[in-house]
Amino acid sequence: MKRFLSLRTLSLIVIAYMLIAFTWWSVLLYTKNRDAFVAKAEYMKIVMIAKEQVKDNVEFNETEAYQELAKKYKRQEWMIMGEALVFIISLIIGVWLINRGYNKEIESANQQRNFLLSITHELKSPLSSIRLILETFQKRMLQPAQIQQLSKSGLQETDRLNTLVNDLLLAAKIETTYHPASEPIPLTDTLHDLIARLRIKFPEAEFTVHCDPQDIFIQGDRLGITSTLINLLENAVKYSPKPAKISASIKIVQDNTVIEIADQGLGIPDSEKKKVFDKFYRVGSEDTRQTKGTGLGLFIVKEIVKAHQGSIMIMDNKPKGSKFKIVLPESSRFEEELMEI
Numbered sequence: 001m002k003r004f005l006s007l008r009t010l011s012l013i014v015i016a017y018m019l020i021a022f023t024w025w026s027v028l029l030y031t032k033n034r035d036a037f038v039a040k041a042e043y044m045k046i047v048m049i050a051k052e053q054v055k056d057n058v059e060f061n062e063t064e065a066y067q068e069l070a071k072k073y074k075r076q077e078w079m080i081m082g083e084a085l086v087f088i089i090s091l092i093i094g095v096w097l098i099n100r101g102y103n104k105e106i107e108s109a110n111q112q113r114n115f116l117l118s119i120t121h122e123l124k125s126p127l128s129s130i131r132l133i134l135e136t137f138q139k140r141m142l143q144p145a146q147i148q149q150l151s152k153s154g155l156q157e158t159d160r161l162n163t164l165v166n167d168l169l170l171a172a173k174i175e176t177t178y179h180p181a182s183e184p185i186p187l188t189d190t191l192h193d194l195i196a197r198l199r200i201k202f203p204e205a206e207f208t209v210h211c212d213p214q215d216i217f218i219q220g221d222r223l224g225i226t227s228t229l230i231n232l233l234e235n236a237v238k239y240s241p242k243p244a245k246i247s248a249s250i251k252i253v254q255d256n257t258v259i260e261i262a263d264q265g266l267g268i269p270d271s272e273k274k275k276v277f278d279k280f281y282r283v284g285s286e287d288t289r290q291t292k293g294t295g296l297g298l299f300i301v302k303e304i305v306k307a308h309q310g311s312i313m314i315m316d317n318k319p320k321g322s323k324f325k326i327v328l329p330e331s332s333r334f335e336e337e338l339m340e341i
């Protein structure tokens with residue numbers, strides 16, 4: 001990071017020097033050109049007066065030779081100004097490009113650092129919990145209720161680890177060989193099932209579901225679409241203060257399938273709305289953040305939606321929170337009648 005900053009300062013100093021030097025040379029050239037013109041004109045005038053071709057300044061200014069000289073001078077003046085302008089514009093574009101490159105480098109270095117910190121935490125913490133549980137089983141004679149309780153936490157930690165590994169594998173696959181399957185998916189039923197599972201997993205959260213019509217089918221990758229819905233719903237819970245209030249809806253708008261997941265949580269600032277879809281990107285810094293995660297979820301969601309020729313956008317929910325809206329094209333609709341054949 002420090003290296004980037006010092007490199008950046010150094011290049012800015014060099015660029016500033018180039019700019020000042022070039023401006024100075026341009027001004028010098030401009031004045032020298034004017035001096036040369038004045039001297040040439042003066043010489044020409046003296047010669048013409050000596051040869052009695054002209055009597056005074058007014059007559060000299062009207063001579064063809066002087067007009068030609070003045071025209072040439074003006075041309076050179078424009079040339080100097082034009083070249084200075086082109087150089088300054090190119091320099092500004094260059095500085096802007098270099099600056100953008102540096103910012104991208106710094107951002108990606110930050111993302112890598114955040115990812116390493118979060119992945120280490122995400123992998124290590126369930127592993128140490130499971131280890132602790134197993135050590136407790138080994139060392140102590142436990143009551144059946146305690147065994148139940150500890151086994152339940154152990155299983156939850158295993159699930160967490162499993163989700164993380166699946167996300168990592170899915171993210172890697174998406175970048176290389178992911179082609180969505182084309183199978184019929186009962187979308188509304190899938191959403192209802194997921195919400196039923198999440199009501200058990202997050203008993204304090206309040207979910208409302210609205211589907212119109214009741215049975216909507218699409219054609220696509222069942223695993224991918226399910227993973228998309230889980231990611232959005234779990235994020236909605238994760239980034240909301242308790243009790244989280246989540247609403248999910250699926251409707252048909254102009255033959256497109258529109259899925260909306262809205263929460264009343266922290267919300268996402270406008271400046272972050274695009275970035276949260278980047279791989280490993282998490283809002284804020286890993287040192288201060290309270291929530292667990294890897295920054296892979298929304299990357300996976302965006303890629304899966306894209307692979308289904310759909311689009312995803314984030315809007316502000318009212319009165320607060322965020323709303324994720326997925327639009328799947330008409331081509332991905334699957335008619336129910338076909339499903340029953």
Ligand code: ADP
Pocket residue numbers: 231235236239263265266267268276281282283284292293294295296297298299322
């Ligand atoms: P993760 O949740 O593992 O950090 P995601 O890719 O799912 O990764 O999300 C990226 C970032 O987007 C999150 O770290 C969080 O800052 C922000 N985010 C995602 N969903 C929401 C939401 N519903 N409300 C507020 N912020 C969100």
